[in-house]
Amino acid sequence: MPTWCERCGKGAEPPAPLDSGRIYRARQALARKAATRLHQRLSEQPDSLAVIPSRRVAVAFSVAVLLAAPLVVLALVWLILQLGFYLKILFLAVLAGIVLLIVPRPNRLPPEATVLAPAEAPALRDFVSQVAGAMGVRPPDAIAVDIDHNMSVVELGYGRRTGLVIGLPLWTVLSWPERTATLAHEMGHLRGRDTRDGRLVFWARRLLWTLVELLWPDALRPTRNAFSDAGGAIAAVLQHIIVAPFLALAMTLERLDAVQSQHAEYLADRRAAQVAGSAAMTSALAGLLPPQRGVTTMERAIRQREDPWRALEQAPKPTDRELRRRRAVCASGEHQLGDSHPPTSMRIDLLERHPVGGGLHPPSQTLRRIEEEMVAVRGPLTQRLRDTVLMRLG
Ligand SMILES: [Zn+2]
Numbered sequence: 001m002p003t004w005c006e007r008c009g010k011g012a013e014p015p016a017p018l019d020s021g022r023i024y025r026a027r028q029a030l031a032r033k034a035a036t037r038l039h040q041r042l043s044e045q046p047d048s049l050a051v052i053p054s055r056r057v058a059v060a061f062s063v064a065v066l067l068a069a070p071l072v073v074l075a076l077v078w079l080i081l082q083l084g085f086y087l088k089i090l091f092l093a094v095l096a097g098i099v100l101l102i103v104p105r106p107n108r109l110p111p112e113a114t115v116l117a118p119a120e121a122p123a124l125r126d127f128v129s130q131v132a133g134a135m136g137v138r139p140p141d142a143i144a145v146d147i148d149h150n151m152s153v154v155e156l157g158y159g160r161r162t163g164l165v166i167g168l169p170l171w172t173v174l175s176w177p178e179r180t181a182t183l184a185h186e187m188g189h190l191r192g193r194d195t196r197d198g199r200l201v202f203w204a205r206r207l208l209w210t211l212v213e214l215l216w217p218d219a220l221r222p223t224r225n226a227f228s229d230a231g232g233a234i235a236a237v238l239q240h241i242i243v244a245p246f247l248a249l250a251m252t253l254e255r256l257d258a259v260q261s262q263h264a265e266y267l268a269d270r271r272a273a274q275v276a277g278s279a280a281m282t283s284a285l286a287g288l289l290p291p292q293r294g295v296t297t298m299e300r301a302i303r304q305r306e307d308p309w310r311a312l313e314q315a316p317k318p319t320d321r322e323l324r325r326r327r328a329v330c331a332s333g334e335h336q337l338g339d340s341h342p343p344t345s346m347r348i349d350l351l352e353r354h355p356v357g358g359g360l361h362p363p364s365q366t367l368r369r370i371e372e373e374m375v376a377v378r379g380p381l382t383q384r385l386r387d388t389v390l391m392r393l394g
Pocket of ligand 1: 185189265269
């Protein structure tokens with residue numbers, strides 16, 4: 001464990017920010033500001049957690065963007081049809097390419113996820129149904145496993161079905177109360193219909209950011225001096241003028257989404273705590289504070305050609321002092337871009353401020369059966385896990 005001083009914070013400094021461009025930094029600042037305000041409000045008024053006031057605005061804004069897009073495309077088609085033959089063909093082809101890039105597509109499970117057949121993991125399926133029942137939602141239609149250090153729920157197709165993706169490394173490193181809490185958190189997202197509303201916002205965000213990137217390719221890249229010569233300066237000014245309305249719309253939606261998606265995370269945490277207990281949820285979150293629990297141990301085992309799953313099972317828990325250091329780093333560090341979650345330290349803090357009871361304790365026989373099922377599905381994933389980790393480590 002690294003050494004650090006709890007008084008002055010030496011040894012718990014956040015990593016230096018990356019030079020990722022002005023827009024990246026603006027989005028990070030916006031997410032951090034939303035996180036801080038939201039945390040303050042929910043700390044003072046815990047009862048306001050149950051309602052996400054910004055959700056409706058974010059969804060309405062997204063729907064407006066998604067409805068306006070086809071109208072704009074039709075208007076452009078009409079304009080293009082007024083041109084000469086060759087220009088018409090050229091511009092229609094360009095427009096078709098852009099439409100293909102931004103059109104909403106049906107949602108699928110990640111291609112690398114392995115769907116578990118009902119007969120393959122009946123005890124796991126029962127357990128997930130039990131947690132979903134305690135949360136008051138229909139269990140996911142499909143359960144899949146992959147090699148991510150994560151767990152998530154997704155809507156499938158255009159939203160009639162749902163899927164749960166269990167990252168086997170994360171599952172393996174967690175204790176049973178933490179697994180229950182993490183599952184309950186995901187079911188909390190289904191209860192809050194976060195996946196359904198989040199998809200509309202996701203489509204609108206993707207549409208707007210794709211347009212920004214098409215009109216101003218350097219916008220999302222590390223800072224470069226666009227005004228270094230006269231020609232470049234004129235081009236940069238023109239690009240800024242053309243992209244400004246789309247950038248303004250994208251940043252507005254980003255701000256609305258930062259508030260509603262972070263609020264949804266706090267609400268899913270609270271609901272999970274009501275099912276699994278605050279202690280289990282807090283402990284599961286503590287394992288996510290970077291560096292995520294078990295990852296280094298797993299990587300070392302893979303380098304030494306040992307069993308990564310065993311390494312994850314035996315990964316030591318950080319000491320309380322080390323957890324305090326990780327929380328301090330997380331609290332003062334950058335907000336991760338694209339991460340709709342509040343900083344983990346704030347999530348833990350809110351759970352600790354307003355603890356709730358709860359605890360789902362399936363019989364040990366059931367847990368043993370699930371354990372056997374999950375060990376059985378490791379086989380096909382092991383080589384992929386090794387290859388991915390070795391490639392990441394170079
Ligand atoms: Zn979540």
